[in-house]
Amino acid sequence: MMTETVLQVDHVSKVIGKKTILHDVSLSVERGEIFGLLGPNGSGKTTLIRTVVGLIKETEGTITVNGFPLKEQFTSAMKSIGAIIENPEFYDYLTGYQNLKHFANMHEGITSERLDEVIALVKLENSIHAKVKTYSLGMRQRLGVAQAILHKPALLLLDEPTNGLDPAGMREFRTYLQTLCREEGISILIASHLLKEVEALCDRVGIIQDGELKAIQDLSPNRQDQGMYVEFEVSDAQKAADLLSQEFEVTMRSHSIDVAIVKEQIPAVNRKLVDSDILVYRITPVYETLEDSFMSVTEGEHHA
Numbered sequence: 464m465m466t467e468t469v470l471q472v473d474h475v476s477k478v479i480g481k482k483t484i485l486h487d488v489s490l491s492v493e494r495g496e497i498f499g500l501l502g503p504n505g506s507g508k509t510t511l512i513r514t515v516v517g518l519i520k521e522t523e524g525t526i527t528v529n530g531f532p533l534k535e536q537f538t539s540a541m542k543s544i545g546a547i548i549e550n551p552e553f554y555d556y557l558t559g560y561q562n563l564k565h566f567a568n569m570h571e572g573i574t575s576e577r578l579d580e581v582i583a584l585v586k587l588e589n590s591i592h593a594k595v596k597t598y599s600l601g602m603r604q605r606l607g608v609a610q611a612i613l614h615k616p617a618l619l620l621l622d623e624p625t626n627g628l629d630p631a632g633m634r635e636f637r638t639y640l641q642t643l644c645r646e647e648g649i650s651i652l653i654a655s656h657l658l659k660e661v662e663a664l665c666d667r668v669g670i671i672q673d674g675e676l677k678a679i680q681d682l683s684p685n686r687q688d689q690g691m692y693v694e695f696e697v698s699d700a701q702k703a704a705d706l707l708s709q710e711f712e713v714t715m716r717s718h719s720i721d722v723a724i725v726k727e728q729i730p731a732v733n734r735k736l737v738d739s740d741i742l743v744y745r746i747t748p749v750y751e752t753l754e755d756s757f758m759s760v761t762e763g764e765h766h767a
Contacts, residue, residue, distance in 0.1 A: 467494040468527075469543075469617045469650040470515065475524030477510060477674075484510050485674045488524070492618065492650045497640065499665035500654040501757065507674040508654035509548075512622050515652070516546050529617040545616035545649075547624060551607025555596035559587060559606050562595060563613065570614045581609040584646065585639050601632035605639060612649065619643070621653040625660055637664050662753045670760050677760040680753055692721045692749040693729055698742035706739055707732065721749060 470492040477485040485507050492498040500508045513519040515526055517537060526533040529543035553562045560578070567573040582591050585605040590598070598606065604624060611619055621640075625633045641664070643649050655661050661668055666683045669676050696719040697703045704715040711732070712723035722732060729746060736743050 468492070469494050469496075469529055470498075470652060471525075471527040472511075472515070473525045473527075475511070475514065475521045475526060477514060477519065478522045483674055485514070485521075488671075488674075488676045490669050490676060490679065492652055494617075494650055495644050495648050496667065497644055497651045497653065497665045499661040499668040500652065500671055501656070501658060501661045501668050501753070502654075502671035503656055506671045508656075508671055509622055510674070511671070512546075512548065512620050512652070512654050516544060516548065516620055517541060518548070542614070543617045544620060545611030545614070545618070546620040547604075547607045547611055548620070548622050550626075551603060551610065553595045553603065553606065556594060558594055559591040559598070559602075562606065563591075563610055566610050567613055573613050577613060577615075581612055584612075584643060585609045599632075600627050601635060604628070604636055608639065608643070612643065612647065615647070617650060619649055619651045621651065623655055624653065625655065625657065633660055640664065658754060658757060668753055670757055672760060678756055680756050682753065691725070692723055693732075694719050694721050694745075694747040694749050695732070695736065695743055696745040696747075697736060698744070702739070703736055703741050706735065706741070719745075 468491050472488055472490050475485055475488045476483065488507075488511060490498070500511065502508050510519060514521050515528070515533075517533065517540075528540040531540040531543065533540045554565070557565070560582070563578055563582070567578060582588055585608055587602065587605055587609065590602060595603065595606070608619070625636055628636060637660070640651060644651060653661070653665065662682060666681070668680050668682060670678045670680070695703065700715050700718055700720055703720050704713045707713050707720070707722060714721040724732060726748075733743055733746065
């Protein structure tokens with residue numbers, strides 16, 4: 464299946480004085496994908512977001528947005544981006560609709576129908592004519608997203624968008640973002656330090672620490688088609704490990720073995736064990752969780 468790259472970051476570094484803020488960061492975001500940047504405060508997430516949106520100039524590397532190189536075709540690249548950096552700002556004395564209308568007037572071609580469309584997408588129909596000063600934090604965030612996507616950008620950038628939201632507000636906001644990807648075909652790059660929130664929302668996640676992208680993990684539902692470990696609970700773990708270790712990466716436990724294989728290889732491995740008079744009691748796919756990846760990266764840094 465062909466994919467379309469909406470954001471391409473190639474070997475981007477940012478140096479301020481003698482301090483390296485970003486070091487050789489490369490990643491891509493595909494059409495309709497939610498890509499998370501996960502890392503502690505001060506890891507470089509916000510700097511990368513600000514660099515992509517043109518608020519910070521990269522020292523080295525290239526950034527391409529929707530096919531437009533940021534350096535050479537800045538205006539076209541920016542037209543392809545919607546962004547909420549920190550908290551969205553509004554005129555509190557105006558209604559939600561008046562705020563959106565005011566923003567729409569700064570862009571060409573945004574119709575009343577488009578206004579109604581984005582209001583419906585973020586489910587603000589019942590409160591859009593109330594003054595923004597009466598809005599909850601969650602409603603303000605949704606209004607911010609509506610404002611950011613009015614001009615139909617290809618890429619939406621969000622920096623810590625769920626800060627201050629309660630668990631119900633986080634879940635609600637997550638649902639709106641997933642709907643956006645599905646119905647608008649928009650791509651989202653989201654920076655957050657909240658591991659569970661990123662895991663629940665994103666298709667892929669890049670773990671960033673000390674300005675370096677340490678790992679990228681696929682969280683999409685089809686990841687079972689890729690490499691994984693499969694635990695085989697067997698009658699003789701030593702014999703099973705000896706049998707398979709010439710062909711596969713095998714980790715032996717007391718009553719089971721973990722084998723690095725893809726899904727399609729499971730029947731053949733099972734057959735090989737049974738043919739060698741090894742009883743197989745249970746077969747369990749084992750995926751590395753985002754928390755596993757994050758802890759291995761961050762603990763590795765602390766112990767280095």
